[in-house]
Amino acid sequence: MPKPNQAMKDQARQGLELRKKWKRGGTQVGVSRARDIVNGADLSMDTVKRMRSFFARHGANFSKDYGEKEADGGPNAFTIAWKLWGGSPGKTWADNIVKKEDERMSTPEASKDLEDRHIKRVEETDDEVIVTFGKSDEYVDSAPQEPQEPQEEPDLSGYDKDKDKREARPAQSLEVREASDGTVTVEGYAAVFNEETIIGGQWREAIAPGAFSNAIGRDDVVFLINHAGLPLARSRSGTLQLSEDDRGLKIRASLDTSDPDVRSIVPKMKRGDLDKMSFAFVPTRQSWDDEEKMPRRTIQEVELYDVSIVTTPAYEATEIGLRSLERHRSQKRKSQAARRLRMKARQSQLNERKSHD
Numbered sequence: 001m002p003k004p005n006q007a008m009k010d011q012a013r014q015g016l017e018l019r020k021k022w023k024r025g026g027t028q029v030g031v032s033r034a035r036d037i038v039n040g041a042d043l044s045m046d047t048v049k050r051m052r053s054f055f056a057r058h059g060a061n062f063s064k065d066y067g068e069k070e071a072d073g074g075p076n077a078f079t080i081a082w083k084l085w086g087g088s089p090g091k092t093w094a095d096n097i098v099k100k101e102d103e104r105m106s107t108p109e110a111s112k113d114l115e116d117r118h119i120k121r122v123e124e125t126d127d128e129v130i131v132t133f134g135k136s137d138e139y140v141d142s143a144p145q146e147p148q149e150p151q152e153e154p155d156l157s158g159y160d161k162d163k164d165k166r167e168a169r170p171a172q173s174l175e176v177r178e179a180s181d182g183t184v185t186v187e188g189y190a191a192v193f194n195e196e197t198i199i200g201g202q203w204r205e206a207i208a209p210g211a212f213s214n215a216i217g218r219d220d221v222v223f224l225i226n227h228a229g230l231p232l233a234r235s236r237s238g239t240l241q242l243s244e245d246d247r248g249l250k251i252r253a254s255l256d257t258s259d260p261d262v263r264s265i266v267p268k269m270k271r272g273d274l275d276k277m278s279f280a281f282v283p284t285r286q287s288w289d290d291e292e293k294m295p296r297r298t299i300q301e302v303e304l305y306d307v308s309i310v311t312t313p314a315y316e317a318t319e320i321g322l323r324s325l326e327r328h329r330s331q332k333r334k335s336q337a338a339r340r341l342r343m344k345a346r347q348s349q350l351n352e353r354k355s356h357d
Contacts, residue, residue, distance in 0.1 A: 001042035001043060002042070002043050002045075002048055002093075003040055003042060004036075004043065004093070005089065005093060007087075007089035008037050008086035008087065008089045008090045009037055009038050011037075011083045011086050011087030011090060012035075012037040012085070012086055012087070013034075013038050014087075015081070015082075015084035015085075015087070016035070016038065016084065018074070018075055018079075019031065019080050021074070022070075023217075023218055024070075024074075024077040024220075025075075025081045026077075026080060026084045027303075028214075028284060028285075028301075030081055030085060031084060033047075033051070033086075034084040034085070037085075037086050037090070045097075045101060048094050048097050048098060049098055051085055051086065052094040052098050055090070058078075059091070061078060062082070065078040065079070066078060167280070167281060167282070175188055178266075182257050183254065183257070184255040184262065184266055185252060185254050186223075186253045186269070186309075187250070187251065187252045187253075188251060188277055189250050190248070190250070190277055190279040190307045191207050191212070191248045191279060192207070192248040193206075193207055193211075193246075193247065193248045194206055194209070195207070195248075196296075198294075202294075203294060203295045203296065204294055204295070204296040205298075205299065206297075206299070207299045208298050208300045210244070210301075211300055211301055211302055212242070212244050212302065212304060215281075215301075215302055215303060219303055219305070220234065220235060221234070221242060221304050221306060222307075223253045223306065223308070223309075224306045224309075225261070226308055226309070226310050226311060227278065227280055227306055227310070229261070230261065232253065232255055232259065232261060233255060239253065240252075240307070242304075251277075251307050265309060274310075274311065276309070277309060278310045279306065280305040280308070281303060282303045283299050283301070284303055285299075285300040285301035286298060286300055286301075287300065
């Protein structure tokens, strides 16, 4: 299998160091890819093709975004994400390997070799069934299958990225405290673990313990009103504190009473007119259980964007959540189709062997 070259290793190492220092750029998929590159791991052809796909998707922004600085003087998130995947040397490397593989597979020898092989893998889409051939029936059972990874999207521009992918969930009631010096603090649980909720009549949902552990200290989370406007507090500045305990995600926001936005809402919070919170997130790891009448979604890890005081919290089925459910069902159908075809192929081989006996 292909091995990363030294230029790629240098780029990936820089990406890991920059992400650790500036706490932005890429996702856990990109971090895993960078570690594989730095360690000189053998990369499968599927992985190389995913690398090529990553660079192809985001290459259009390269000339505009690569090398740009953020307000804090550090590199922007796009630059860090690009380096995690091996940078421009990685793009050239992946392009060349895929090109050579395509040329090899187009030769008559490769075509003849495919004809002589047995079924290795079957993939089903809405329109077709794709059969991939392997060397033997034993190979189908014993060959390690590389886990399918989600498509990597780079952390492009801090808080404003992925707005169309975010979901919001109501949280527990908040508490408002005003000290004698006029300081106002808002405390409460933004999320509670293992508490099942019906989302838009479409699915049941619960948040697993530990879902926020990576987000705390990594994500720049803001405290807003109805998920919009200028922040009233922010984790990066220390005015918004996040912590995770056995119950869930706890927040504590210190509000500046000289801020007109704060002065406008504090009386309403004290009266109880504004006493609900909601948090906005993008799930980065989740699982679905579709065995019962209503599917159950377990959110295992998230990127956290904001905690908001909200007028009317709602459990709405978002488009991104519905797409995730449909992908799960599609993968389930593919798995079932693949199993049926493998069984059919094995039975055909057994019948062929019996005919030769």
